Amino acid sequence: MRAVLALGALVLAVSGCSSSPTEPVSDSTPSPSSSATAIETTDPPDPGPRPRVGECHLLSFGQAVNVVGSTEPVTCKRKHTAQTYFVGRLELETKAGHVRRVDSRAAQEQARSTCSARLARHLGRTPRELRLTMARSVWFTPPPKRAEAGADWFRCDVVVVAGPRRLLTLPRATKGLGDAPAVAMCATAPPGTPAFRRVGCAAKHAWKAVSSVDIPGKKLPPRTAVADRMDGPCGDAARADAADPLDFTWSQESPTQEQWDAGQRYGICWVPA
Structure with a gap:
């Protein structure tokens, strides 16, 4: 699930005209023109509110993968599918003094990387346990207008996938939620089957x-090479989980090219539930 905005300026306009005589004027001449100055100001662009840790959001699956924009928080007492566990500031200024857009590759x-690294700690799991x-x-990063007004935050939310294109309704607090059965990964059939x-x-x-x-490796190895690498460890995991260490079965799931490109550099071992 991925993600994707320069600094606004205060606009001050000053206008006016003045006239002042340099010579005495006779009674027959008109009186000196008066001086007037008019100042127009415009309100600075509004960067909007900064997200806060602990806020809850009711996101659809599509909103969760959009990762650009602003969604209004909802009370955590009501139905919600996401909770903010970290808010950071984007490093938009480069060493050369330029300002990156918040949708730049470096900002994203x-x-x-920050959100991914902090999720395991929030849920009370190790990074390896989080894989399962x-x-x-x-x-999320600010929408364009707010980014132009100076918003430079990024927001990390936790979501739990309940099924194909569905998100789980979360409890009021998600800290330490990682060992809940609803969060653990299961499947309706062996991997690789319809x-x-x-x-x-x-x-x-x-x-x-x-x-x-x-x-x-930097490139996804051939499927047979991945299967050979996974065979022993998955067999050991299945044996350890089985009631009878002499009678067990397992299946293994290697990453697809799309998953590999997204950063998943591991395969998953499965056993009958």
């Missing part, structure tokens, strides 16, 4: 994710 990478959950970080759908483990499911395997 700052938001992405449906929790995701999404980030019926495979990723769901939270609180929903009806037939398989569960139990481990992940790192895949090294």
Whole structure:
């Protein structure tokens, strides 16, 4: 789930005219013209409110992946699908003295990396444990008009995917939520089959994710190479999870090219639930 804005200026306009005689004037001449100065001002552009940690938002799946713009917070006592766990300031000034747009690649990478790094701590999981959950970080930067007015924040929200293009309704507080069954990653069928759908483990499911395997390299290796690398670790994870260490089965899911390009450099081991 990804993301994507220069500084406004105060406009002051001064206008007026004046006339002042330099010679005495006779009684027959008109009286001196008066002097007048008119000042017009315009209000500075409004950068809008800065997000706050703990705010809740009712986002659709489409809004969560849009990551550009502003959504009004809702009270956390009501239905919501996202909660802000960190607010940061974008580093928009370059070493050369230029000002980046908030939709620049550098600004968006700052938001992405910061939000991703802080999610595991917020949910009370390790980064490796977080791989086996449906929790995701999404980030927002200011809409264009507010960015032009000087808004330079980025906002990190936690969402939990409940199923295809659906977000889970969250509790009032999400800190430490990472071990909840609704957040754990399960599936309706083995990976690679037509019926495979990723769901939270609180929903009806037939398989569960139990481990992940790192895949090294800058490019995604061939599928057979990935399968060979995952085979041993997934078998060990399945054996450890099984009631009978001599009777167990597992399936493994390697990353797609799209997932690899998005930063997922690991595969997932699955066992029957």
